[in-house]
Structures are given as C-alpha cells and as structure tokens.
Amino acid sequence: MFAKAFRVKSNTAIKGSDRRKLRSDVAATFPTLTSEQLSDVVPNKEELNVIKLYTHKGEALTVYANGRIPVLFEMEKRLYPTVYTLWSHPHLLPDFSTWPPVLHKLAGGADLMLPGVIVPSSGLPQVDQGTLCAITLVGNRAPVAIGIAIMSSAEMVAAGMKGKGFTVLHTYMDHLWGFGDKSCPPAIAHLEAEPSEIMNAEEEEQEDEEEESKAHGKSLPVDPSLQTGIGNLSVEEDIQCMVMAEKEDPNESGAAEVTEEDNLDVPQEVEDSRSPQEQMNVLLHQCFFHALKCKVKKSELPLLASTFLRNYVFSCCPKDQQLDIKKSSYKKFSKFLHTMQQHKILQVKELSKGVESIVDVDWKHESIRSFVVPAEIEASDPPLQDSKGGDGEQLYHCPEIIPLYGISSKMAPLFQESGYKKGHTLSSSEVRSAIINYVKVNELVDETNKNFVQVNPILCDCLLNKLEQDEISKLKWDDLLSRCLYRLQPFHQVTFFGHESIVRKGNIDPIDITIAQRSSNKKVTIIKNLELYGLDPQAVANFLQQKVQASATVTTLPGAKDRAQVQIQGNQTHHLAKLLLEDYQIPHRYIQGLKKAPKMGRKK
Known part of the structure; x- marks a missing residue:
C-alpha cells in the first residue's frame, strides 16, 4: 500500500474531541493495551497531527503522527498500527516469522506467501481469516510488516503451507516508514524457543552447500545461497545489508560519483569498507563543521537554515566532490540540524512550517573546536551570500506553490459522486474533473448546444445567487467552472526544496x-x-x-x-x-x- 510515494492533502493538529474519540477507538480495537500503554500510543498532551493522504492507487487514508512519527493509520474506518508503534508494543498483534531476504520483496509491495512463513515447533499462532497480524524476521520479535490473514491458521496448515498467506499493508522501509525518523527495528528476543529450523541451520552451517540445501530446501522459499551462515549474522546486520542493497542498486549515477571520488587520499581498504551513504555522512559532517568554524559569524545569527545550507555548507564542499544530502542517512537537512541540536552544538527554531532558523551556536563545543579543516580545501573564499552572481545564488530553489480549493459543506453535493467530501482540498484539474463527472453522470449537457450545461437544483443552490436563480437555466462550461472555483475555499500547497509539502489555508501572501x-x-x-x-x-x-x-x-x-x-x-x-x-x-x-x-x- 505504501510501496510507492503518496500525496499529502492536509496536515493539521488534532482537536481535543477527536483525540478523545481516537483514544476510545484504539482502546476498543486493541483491548490488550493498558491505560499507560494507551497513553503512549495516543498521548494526552503531546502534539498529535492528523494527516490526510492519497496512496499511489488513489486510496484515501488518515495517518495519526506523534510529532513526525506515524503511530496509526485509518482506512475504511479501521485503525492499523505502524511498525513504529509495534516496536514499542510487539505484543499488540499475533506475529508470524519469515526469513530476512523476504523483507526486500514485502517492502517492494509483494504479499507474504505461505512457503515463506516459518512454522515453529509450537505451531502457528491461532488466527481467523481477516485477522490483522504482525510479520517478524527470524530471531527478532520486532515486527517489520503488518498484514491481514487471507485464511485461518488451520486452513494454512491444511493447504500444506502453500499459496498466499497475508495481504501486506505496511512494511519497514516503505514510504510510510520513511515519513517518520527512519529508525531501524530494535532487537527484541522471542518469548519462546527458536524454531527447529534455525537450530538445524546453526548445526549444519559448516557442512558443504549440497547437504545444507537438502536439509533446508523444503522450508525455504529463497535461494539456498542466501541462507549460508544465517546463524552467524544478526538480524540487524541482515536488515542493514538489505537496506544498502536496495538503495545502491537503482541509483547507478550515485555509484558512479563515488567511484570517481576513490582517488582521494584515503587508504584503499578503508575506502572500500565504507558504503556510499557513510561517505556522504562524512562529507556532510565535514562541510557542516567547516562552515561553523570558518564561515558563520555570531553577528549573523539568527540565520535561516536554507541560507546556511545554500551559502555556507555547500561552499565548504571540496571541488572534486558533490554534497547530496538525499544520499546521506539523514535524507533531509532539517533532520540533520535536529540531530546536531540533540548534541547541543546549535539551537534551531521553527519560524513556520517548513521554515527553520539557526538561533544559537555553541562555538566552544568540543566537536567544533577539535575540527581541523582539510589541507586540500581552500577556506579563503568569501561567504557566497555576499557575492554577486555566485554559486550560492544559483543554489536557491524557489518553492513550488500550487493553488488548492477546499470543499465547503455547501459545495459538497457537487463532489460526492467523485469520492470527495467536505474538508478535502483539490487542485484545479481535480475540481474540473469532478465537475465534468457530475455533469455527465446527471446528464446535464444541453442536447441542442453542448457548450451549455443545464442548471439542476443542486447547481442552482451551489453556484447561483438569489437574483440569478429564477433567471438562469443554463451555464457555459467555462462559466460553470469559474463559478465553482470562486465558491470553493482557497488553500495553497508549498513545497520547499528538500522538505515535505505543506498545505495552508487561504492564498499565499505575495x-x-x-x-x-x-x-x-x-x-x-x-x-x-x-x-x-x-x-x-x-x-x-x-x-x-x-x-x-x-x-x-x-x-x-x-x-x-x-x-x-x-x-x-x-x-x-x-x-x-x-x-x-x-x-x-x-x-x-x-x-x-x-x-x-x-x-x-x-x-x-
């Protein structure tokens, strides 16, 4: 469901009444939660946001986020926990285990097949068809996916553990997980003995490949070469390897850039041992501390984070390298700054949504004092914000601004047949498609002249004022659409470079x-x-x-x-x-x- 990017329609703070209703719904859906655990999932006073979004397939969902961490999502009036919530409360759902290589397929949007499910010596957990279940990796109870059982446990066994077992809704490493802080699953020990299959793998790991494939071939859905030495690898190492493989394979250009950088004065064995993501982390830290130590002055604070990145951090990057924050483990500069704030190197203040400012820097911090500027970097260049036509000017990205239109209660009847309700925000093209759909479904196109639309009672109430209601029986298409846009509530969506889209009410001030x-x-x-x-x-x-x-x-x-x-x-x-x-x-x-x-x- 979240294997591809989704589109955020709105992101607002939850109301007090909605928070109380959510708590009662969570308590009813997950009765095993104690009052303390319920307060952890739905906090009483902490910030809780309601995020309306559309998946890549057009499904409308609601996500509840504690800060930036999505904790629950709601679809068709049913609540589902995210992997972040399950890591804190692994007992919340019955869990089924699978092998680490299967996770890569699940994160790509595949469902879990029964041959990939490990049957422990104590038997499968007893679930009915349609039960929401957690999916874990062998050796770790921390869930990496959630799915709905397609059949009961008895039916799975009766089917010989063949066929599709679970419809996967959400996984670790999908885009909903990426909406949070992108942390890795914790290591949680199983409450029961490990399956016999794992013990056999540990005992026979020193045997030759043919004997091992015979011993495990019936229960493993993947190539036996992927299973070699599975007893020696921790689950966290397996996951990290898979994350890196997924991010390196499709990004051939990134790999080419790293190859060009291999000529730096770094020992070959050290360079080979670092992944491209780790190399980008090192470069980001180098540019950051170089900028604070040599470029930024105390008199220039407060300083917008975007200006600091554009005019200072990028200017400290070596000429033969290219700083790309998206290729680092932080992905966004704002997340990197918050990490530096946690280490008490600087203080960041959010001026408005998506706009942050650096208000203070601790230049006496050991990390800044101990930083040594590499000899090959020329530190004599002036700050780019004061230079005319410098590279810093070209690095500024004008935000993408899209006008949106909110559906009011009066205009809602025109959009019901297209699946939109009161409070939804639409682009002009979506409004146009919905109005055309309404006219065609209700057969309002004038038979004598197709350039006109007949005004029915709903169009009359929504688009005409009292003086026009008795006089106008037809409207031109362009007049119909312009009247509709005029009567919808104005919104706008702003997307700053490297940040999530923000939807605000009203038109943006020039x-x-x-x-x-x-x-x-x-x-x-x-x-x-x-x-x-x-x-x-x-x-x-x-x-x-x-x-x-x-x-x-x-x-x-x-x-x-x-x-x-x-x-x-x-x-x-x-x-x-x-x-x-x-x-x-x-x-x-x-x-x-x-x-x-x-x-x-x-x-x-």
Missing part, C-alpha cells in the same frame, strides 16, 4: 514591496513576506546594502513575532525586481509593488 515617506521628504523601501518563499531577510538586506550603498535594517514585522521586514533607504524597486525575478526566479505574480519603481528620466 512578497510586498512598499515605498514609505519619512521625515525631510526621504523615501524608504520596505520588503515583507520574504520568509514565506524561503528567503533570508538578512541576506537580502546585505545584498541590497552592498548593491546600492545605502543603509538597510531588518526589524520585526509589526503584529508577527516570527516574521521580519527589510527597510532600505531610497526607492530600490529596480534592484529588488532584478534580484527577485532574475536571480531568485520568483514568478511575477508572487511579487506585489514592482510597479512603484521610479521612472527613469530621458538622457539629454
């Missing part, structure tokens, strides 16, 4: 440029809302100050403690237009006030 009059008829230019587009107000002020040789200040925006505005002497609209439109490539429609630029006089 970058506002105003010209104000001060004493002695002096003019100043005021720029607001830069943070909404991932821009650092201080960096913009520094650029303008050097460009026009005029004083610039950054002050708190009145009425908004987490927002700032830039004020610079004179009418600097021309320079701002070049910076925002050409350098940062922000669309013109998201900038307000460019028409206030002074008119250039004719040259005599």
Whole structure:
C-alpha cells in the first residue's frame, strides 16, 4: 500500500474531541493495551497531527503522527498500527516469522506467501481469516510488516503451507516508514524457543552447500545461497545489508560519483569498507563543521537554515566532490540540524512550517573546536551570500506553490459522486474533473448546444445567487467552472526544496514591496513576506546594502513575532525586481509593488 510515494492533502493538529474519540477507538480495537500503554500510543498532551493522504492507487487514508512519527493509520474506518508503534508494543498483534531476504520483496509491495512463513515447533499462532497480524524476521520479535490473514491458521496448515498467506499493508522501509525518523527495528528476543529450523541451520552451517540445501530446501522459499551462515549474522546486520542493497542498486549515477571520488587520499581498504551513504555522512559532517568554524559569524545569527545550507555548507564542499544530502542517512537537512541540536552544538527554531532558523551556536563545543579543516580545501573564499552572481545564488530553489480549493459543506453535493467530501482540498484539474463527472453522470449537457450545461437544483443552490436563480437555466462550461472555483475555499500547497509539502489555508501572501515617506521628504523601501518563499531577510538586506550603498535594517514585522521586514533607504524597486525575478526566479505574480519603481528620466 505504501510501496510507492503518496500525496499529502492536509496536515493539521488534532482537536481535543477527536483525540478523545481516537483514544476510545484504539482502546476498543486493541483491548490488550493498558491505560499507560494507551497513553503512549495516543498521548494526552503531546502534539498529535492528523494527516490526510492519497496512496499511489488513489486510496484515501488518515495517518495519526506523534510529532513526525506515524503511530496509526485509518482506512475504511479501521485503525492499523505502524511498525513504529509495534516496536514499542510487539505484543499488540499475533506475529508470524519469515526469513530476512523476504523483507526486500514485502517492502517492494509483494504479499507474504505461505512457503515463506516459518512454522515453529509450537505451531502457528491461532488466527481467523481477516485477522490483522504482525510479520517478524527470524530471531527478532520486532515486527517489520503488518498484514491481514487471507485464511485461518488451520486452513494454512491444511493447504500444506502453500499459496498466499497475508495481504501486506505496511512494511519497514516503505514510504510510510520513511515519513517518520527512519529508525531501524530494535532487537527484541522471542518469548519462546527458536524454531527447529534455525537450530538445524546453526548445526549444519559448516557442512558443504549440497547437504545444507537438502536439509533446508523444503522450508525455504529463497535461494539456498542466501541462507549460508544465517546463524552467524544478526538480524540487524541482515536488515542493514538489505537496506544498502536496495538503495545502491537503482541509483547507478550515485555509484558512479563515488567511484570517481576513490582517488582521494584515503587508504584503499578503508575506502572500500565504507558504503556510499557513510561517505556522504562524512562529507556532510565535514562541510557542516567547516562552515561553523570558518564561515558563520555570531553577528549573523539568527540565520535561516536554507541560507546556511545554500551559502555556507555547500561552499565548504571540496571541488572534486558533490554534497547530496538525499544520499546521506539523514535524507533531509532539517533532520540533520535536529540531530546536531540533540548534541547541543546549535539551537534551531521553527519560524513556520517548513521554515527553520539557526538561533544559537555553541562555538566552544568540543566537536567544533577539535575540527581541523582539510589541507586540500581552500577556506579563503568569501561567504557566497555576499557575492554577486555566485554559486550560492544559483543554489536557491524557489518553492513550488500550487493553488488548492477546499470543499465547503455547501459545495459538497457537487463532489460526492467523485469520492470527495467536505474538508478535502483539490487542485484545479481535480475540481474540473469532478465537475465534468457530475455533469455527465446527471446528464446535464444541453442536447441542442453542448457548450451549455443545464442548471439542476443542486447547481442552482451551489453556484447561483438569489437574483440569478429564477433567471438562469443554463451555464457555459467555462462559466460553470469559474463559478465553482470562486465558491470553493482557497488553500495553497508549498513545497520547499528538500522538505515535505505543506498545505495552508487561504492564498499565499505575495512578497510586498512598499515605498514609505519619512521625515525631510526621504523615501524608504520596505520588503515583507520574504520568509514565506524561503528567503533570508538578512541576506537580502546585505545584498541590497552592498548593491546600492545605502543603509538597510531588518526589524520585526509589526503584529508577527516570527516574521521580519527589510527597510532600505531610497526607492530600490529596480534592484529588488532584478534580484527577485532574475536571480531568485520568483514568478511575477508572487511579487506585489514592482510597479512603484521610479521612472527613469530621458538622457539629454
């Protein structure tokens, strides 16, 4: 179900009444939970978010996340735990074991076949058809997947352990797991003796390959070569090997880049022993500490995380290497910063969803003091945020902004037949498809002129005002769609580079440029809302100050403690237009006030 990427529709904090209802639903679904364990799954006061999403197959789901960790998901009014929840409460579901190589198939979207299920000496757990079950790996009770039993335990045995056994819903290493902190399964010992198959494997691991394949061939669904030495490998090592194999195989370009970097002054045996992910981790830490030790000044704090990455961290990367955070174990720079915050190296503050700022750095921290800049790296380059047209400017990515439309209770009847309900947010193309579907299903296309749509009572109530209801019986297609979009609630989705999409209510505020009059008829230019587009107000002020040789200040925006505005002497609209439109490539429609630029006089 989560083998491919899903689309997040909304992410909101849970209401108090919904939290209480969720607690009662969880208690009813999982009666074995104690009150203390129930409070751990659904906390009383901690932040709990409700995430509406669509899977790659179009299925609508609700995910409940504690912070960034998904703990439950709901589908068709039934609650399911995630692997994160099961790692804390492994007793929650009856569990069936399988071999480590099978996990790779399950994470790719395959269901669990009965030949891959290990039958312990005590027999299979007794479950009925349709029971939700956990799937574990041999030797570790920590679940790596959840699935629904297609048949009862008795029917599985009667079928000779052949055929499909479980419909897998969610696994470790799928995209729902990737939505959390991407931690690995803990090592949890089984409460009962290990299956006889494992003991036989340990006793016969020194025998030749033919004898081993004969001893295990009937119970193993995979190639016997994958089973060699399984008694010597821990489950965690097996999983780590599989994670690396999955991430390295499809990424041929990444492997090629690592091959080119093999010429560094690192011993060959050490270089070969490190995976590409570990090498990227080392490079990220090197660039990070180099930037803090040699580039960032205390007077520049607070500093937007995106600016720190773009103008400082990337500039510290060696010329013959390329820093790609997605290829590291952190995947996102925000997660890396939070890890550094846990080590008390710096402090990060979230200004708004998806926008974080570094507010403090402990330059006396041992990690920074003991860092030595590699000799081959030239540390004399100036900060890129102060250079005109530098590489740092090109590394800025304008956020992707998509207008969305929320369905109100009044407009809901138009979208019910397309599977949408009140509160859903849709793109303009989805709105158009839903309206066309409604018109066709209800046969409202005018027979005499197909450019018109007949107005039925529902269209009348949703799209016409009181004065029009008695006069208009038909609408043109474009008029019908424009009226519908106008009456839907405005939302917008913002996707910053390297971050998850954020859905906010209303239209996004444009970058506002105003010209104000001060004493002695002096003019100043005021720029607001830069943070909404991932821009650092201080960096913009520094650029303008050097460009026009005029004083610039950054002050708190009145009425908004987490927002700032830039004020610079004179009418600097021309320079701002070049910076925002050409350098940062922000669309013109998201900038307000460019028409206030002074008119250039004719040259005599």
